[in-house]
Structure formats: structure tokens, C-alpha cells
Amino acid sequence: MTTEAPLRRATxxxxxxxxxxxxxEDVQPIGLLVEEFVLADDLSATRLRSAGWTAAPVAATGHLGVEPLDGGWWSSAAFARAVRTDRQLRARLAATDRATAEATYHRLGGGALPGDEALRDHFHDDVPLASGAPLRLGTGTDVHRVLFAGELDDRRLERLSRQLRLAAPVDPPATRPGVIGTGRLRVNDTNARWDLQRVGGAWCIDVTSTPPGRDALRWLLRQLTDLARGQGLVPATIDRLG
Structure with missing residues (x-):
């Protein structure tokens, strides 16, 4: 795939x-959390799969709201939901990449971190995600919304806006008052734009692609989501709006 991608890094x-x-406030982690969204054919999220690993019994390091409390791998839908609703719990997570996760897992005594397929074997308690009928906004146009839990202070907002290469919003402020800025990208034959937006107290990135290109859109959604994760936002779902 050839791209004119302005994004900071590939995932x-x-x-x-x-x-x-x-x-x-702790510097040293006690474990890892691994997650994956299961996407439908239209790239909306249908399930959130999640598994955690702690090097020692949870009771010895602070209650995490999961069962069992033994060290090792565990899967908890309740914990995955709590991450997205509990600010204090969310503050105990730091997004990272595979290489850092591998190094942390090894340092904490886990050995070699299993590959992706083996990690998926630890996903036992999924969170189903409701997906309503999409709102049709126009022929030949797809709009996908990545909704996030979390907060952005001025510093993180400025950094994310820079990484997303945001310019002035396309739409008039009266039309979409929560839009911070708009980015653009052409991937193969697909023209894409994204808006960083504040909606009902939450942050989201709305991605518009014309004409819809599934592979290009999947790649772009992944890149944008990863940049937002790097600034402390936690993805909650992906909806197809049109």
C-alpha cells in the first residue's frame, strides 16, 4: 500500500x-493489560477482548477488581469496563508498544511474551459492544467514530493535535461546535479526513473516507487510535456512522 501518510509512526x-x-504514581509496573477490538465487516467494533497478567498475587500489590487474585494471566470483562469508567483505575495504565511489553514481561519474571495468537488464548471474558443501524450521511462516504475514555489536559491536547496534523476545522463551529481540528490523508484511491472532537464530555476521532476503502480505512483507524492511546486516551468502541 502506498500512502502519503503524515502520521508519526506505523503500527x-x-x-x-x-x-x-x-x-x-508508581514508576515500576506490576503487569500488563492486552486488548483487542473485534471488528465487523463494516469495521465497527462488535466485541472488546481483554486479558491481564500480574507477576504476583494481586492482593499483595493492590486490589484490581478482578478474580482470581493469583498472579498469572486473567480475563475480566468487569475490569475492561471499569478501565473505561473509573478515572483512578485508568490512571494506573500506560499505553505501550509490543517491544516494551515484551521487555517488561521478561523483567517481571514472565519469560518470553507469547505471540499474538497465543495471547488471544487468554481472552475468556469478552465485552459485547452494541452496534446500532448506521446513520446514512451520503452516497459513497463512510464515517467511523472512535470513541475514547479519558481526559486531555492542555499539554496532551496540543501534542495530540500536532501528531494528528490538525488544521482548522472544516465545518462551521455552529455545525460541529466540539471539533478541535481536521486532518487529511490520501491512501491509494481513498481520500480520508479525521476530526478530533469533544462529544458529550468524551473525546472521539471521526474518520471520513471517500470512496470507502476497507484496507486503507482499517490501517488509518489503527494509526489514529494508537496516537490517541499514546496521550492517555483509552479506546472504548468504534461505530460506523454512515
């Missing part, structure tokens, strides 16, 4: 990695 794979800390 491979579909798994999201987080370092897990016993407390928000």
Missing part, C-alpha cells in the same frame, strides 16, 4: 498493550 498487529501499575 503493526491489532493488539493494544498497556503497562499496569499498582498505583498511578
Amino acid at each position: 503493526t498487529g491489532t493488539l493494544d498493550y498497556y503497562l499496569l501499575h499498582a498505583a498511578a
Whole structure:
């Protein structure tokens, strides 16, 4: 795939990695969280799959709200939901890449971090994601919304805006008052634009592609989501709006 991509870095794979800390102020992590969104053919999210690993019994390092409390791998839909609703719990996570996850897992005594397929074997308690009928906004145009949990202070907002290469919003402020800025990209024959937006107290990135190109859109959604994760936002779902 040839691209004119202005994005900061490329991401491979579909798994999201987080370092897990016993407390928000701790420097050294106690484990990992690994997640993956299962996407439908239209690239909307249908399920969130999640598994955590802690090097020692959770009771010895602070209660995480998961069962069992033994060290090792565990999967908890309740924990995955809590990450997206509990600010204090979310502050104990730090998005990371596969290489750092591997090094952390090894340093904490886990050995070699399993590959993606083996990690998926630890996903036992999925979170189903509701997907309503898409809102049709026009022929030949797809709009996908990545909704995030979390907050952006001025510093993180400025950094994310720069990484997303945002310019002034395309739409008039009265039409979409929460839009911070708009980025653009052409991937093969697909023209894409994305808007960083504040909606109902949450952050989202709306991605418009014309004409819809599934491979290009999948790649772009992944890149944009990863950049937002790097600034402390946690993806909650992906909806197809039109």
C-alpha cells in the first residue's frame, strides 16, 4: 500500500498493550493489560477482548477488581469496563508498544511474551459492544467514530493535535461546535479526513473516507487510535456512522 501518510509512526498487529501499575504514581509496573477490538465487516467494533497478567498475587500489590487474585494471566470483562469508567483505575495504565511489553514481561519474571495468537488464548471474558443501524450521511462516504475514555489536559491536547496534523476545522463551529481540528490523508484511491472532537464530555476521532476503502480505512483507524492511546486516551468502541 502506498500512502502519503503524515502520521508519526506505523503500527503493526491489532493488539493494544498497556503497562499496569499498582498505583498511578508508581514508576515500576506490576503487569500488563492486552486488548483487542473485534471488528465487523463494516469495521465497527462488535466485541472488546481483554486479558491481564500480574507477576504476583494481586492482593499483595493492590486490589484490581478482578478474580482470581493469583498472579498469572486473567480475563475480566468487569475490569475492561471499569478501565473505561473509573478515572483512578485508568490512571494506573500506560499505553505501550509490543517491544516494551515484551521487555517488561521478561523483567517481571514472565519469560518470553507469547505471540499474538497465543495471547488471544487468554481472552475468556469478552465485552459485547452494541452496534446500532448506521446513520446514512451520503452516497459513497463512510464515517467511523472512535470513541475514547479519558481526559486531555492542555499539554496532551496540543501534542495530540500536532501528531494528528490538525488544521482548522472544516465545518462551521455552529455545525460541529466540539471539533478541535481536521486532518487529511490520501491512501491509494481513498481520500480520508479525521476530526478530533469533544462529544458529550468524551473525546472521539471521526474518520471520513471517500470512496470507502476497507484496507486503507482499517490501517488509518489503527494509526489514529494508537496516537490517541499514546496521550492517555483509552479506546472504548468504534461505530460506523454512515
